[in-house]
Amino acid sequence: MQLFLDTADVKLIAELAATGLVDGVTTNPTLIAKSGRPMAEVIAEICGLVEGAVSAEVAATDALGMIREGEKLAAIAPNVAVKVPLTWDGLKATSELSRQGHQVNVTLCFSAAQALLAAKAGATFISPFIGRLDDHGADGMELIREIRAIYDNYEFDTDILAASIRTARHVADAGIAGADCATIPPDVFKGLIKHPLTDKGLEQFMADWAKTGQSIL
16 A cells, blocks of 8 residues: 655655655645645655655636646646546546546545546546544545445546545555555654554563673674
8 A cells, every 4th residue: 555645844754755655745725835835846845755646736616727727736747646626627627637647636535426436537546535534423444445346346547545544543444445545644654653562572672682792793
């Protein structure tokens, strides 16, 4: 499963990309606004830090506006994925942008039927919002399973990009459910490695090694 960072914080992206475990990045208008910098500048810098897809979201709400903005965003770097909302206009834009050869991430997906439409429109990625569904009493992971079944039934090549990830358990469950990717806030990404038994085991190993008085070098 590919792991993306959900942030526009260039410093954090650089820090975590150094692990070799970051496959891509997703941004949105809220994250860009927090950076306090011009969008094109931020996206260009992020694209230079990771080899995989970097989602940059359009601001227009009409299909023609999304297409024009998408073309401009896609011109920033070859690994830009134009991010559009799951609306009729967004799907029209997806069809045209994908026809032009651009990567498209269709976001704000909350149902399997929506995901089916996005795949038929040619989306590169579909972003079901797991945490937000859970907040409203639904089962976000069940949505991942439903989308996986539909895509496998009809051999759609759209990647399922689990979004609105809140916990390390969400990441693991998304992988079990068949998500191709998960986009993860930096704090959750850092927490993926943590387990108290790992820390306890390492402490014991180090204590036992110290007793031997040996050195490997």
